[in-house]
Amino acid sequence: MQRASLKIGTRGSALALAQAQSVRTALLHSHGLPPQNVEIIPISTQGDRLADRPLDLIGGKGLFTQEIEAALAAGRIDIAVHSAKDMPAVLPQGLHLSVFLPREDPRDAFIGRWVTKLADLPAAAKIGTSSIRRRAQLGRLRPDLQIVLLRGNVQTRLEKLIKEGIDGIFLAYAGLKRLGLSAKATEILPLDRFVPAPGQGVIAVESRxxxxRVDALLAPLNDRKTCIETACERSFMAALDGSCRTPLGAYAQLNGEKLHIHGIILAPNGAIFHEIRTSGALEEAIFLGEQAAAELKARAGAGFFADWKKAE
Structure with missing residues (x-):
């Protein structure tokens, strides 16, 4: 194990590199490896290069993973580190999400320019986001707001808040915390009011x-609680054909032997939504997510997603 060598692939943003460094540090400490034996390889992705268009119109979440997964499949890197919330429901053949680090705070953070709380924004205020989940939930809570496209890494979005006359933006609180920027958040949205993306706050490791050899190195890093919760949320997403074109949120929480999930699906403007809170045994995490999704499909009716997609 002392001679093990590992190459970690990741996007090149400050947050992605910080997350990859967390995995690298955990590997070094778990196995007593010398620092030179675990290397971080930044990889440019199409999603980062096409930062001026909505993701749901140019290919979805996969734009942030294709080049990294190609390097992983070809053996140019040994593992890939991702934000679990950015991972599509279906992965390339031969790859899987094998390890989940302990979850950071899964909530969404509001960063106001003039006000500290979402409720204090005046009518027609401009909110910047690229997430259709956040757009839909904002439409549900504050249909009077103007939503403007805002993409880019965390630092870029914080800069645009000032430079582009936007009144507020939303970011994952976990990302702000990992970058030492938690003080930038002016309000943390409660989980029952603003449901996070499946896997939000979770660092996932993808491997072949x-x-x-890699399985043995990664095994000590996996957090059982996070793994169970994320499996439930991702099965919910997969059952609903989750992608960047599907406004949905899911948050699962393991308490003792009981697993609870809160799921929501919305029309893009948030005017129509269906949500569910249910629970089950932790051994049935995947089934619980699928069951929750099936219940929402039944409530919404067969035309729910088709109707709004036709209207786009």
Whole structure:
């Protein structure tokens, strides 16, 4: 194990590199490896290069993973580190999300320019976001607001808040905390009012299936609670064909032997929504997510997603 060498692939943003460094540090400490034996390889992705268009119109979440997963499949890197919330429901053949680090705070953060709380914004105030989940939930809570496209990394979005006359933006609180920027948040939205993306706050490690050497290195890093909760949320997303074109949120929480999930699906403007709170045994995490999704599909009716997609 002392001679093990590992290459970690990641996007090149400050947050992505910080997350990759967390994995690197955990690997070094878990196995007593010398620092030179675990290397971080930044990889440019199409999603980062096409930062001026809505993701749901140019290919969705996969734009942030394609180049990294190609390097992983080809053996140019040994593992890939991602934000779990950015991972599509379906992964390339031969790859899987094998490890989940302990979850950071999953809530969404509001950063106001003039006011500290979302409720204090005046009518027609401009909110910047690229997430259709956030757009839909904002439409549900504050249909009077103007939503403007805002993409880019955390620092870029914070700069645009000042430079582009936007009144407020939303970011994952976990990302702000990992960058030492938690003080930038002026309000943390409660989970029952603003449901996070599946896997929000979770660092996921993607690897090749049946790679025993890498499996042995990664095993000590996996957090059982986070793994169970994320599996439930991702099964909910997968059952609803979750992508950057689907406004949905899901948050699962393991308490003892009981697993609870709160899921929501919305029309893009938030005017129509359906949500569910249910629970089950932790051993049935995937089934619980699928069951919650099936219940919402039944409530919404067969035309729910088709109707709003036709209207786009």
């Amino acid at each position: 299936k049946n790679d025993k």
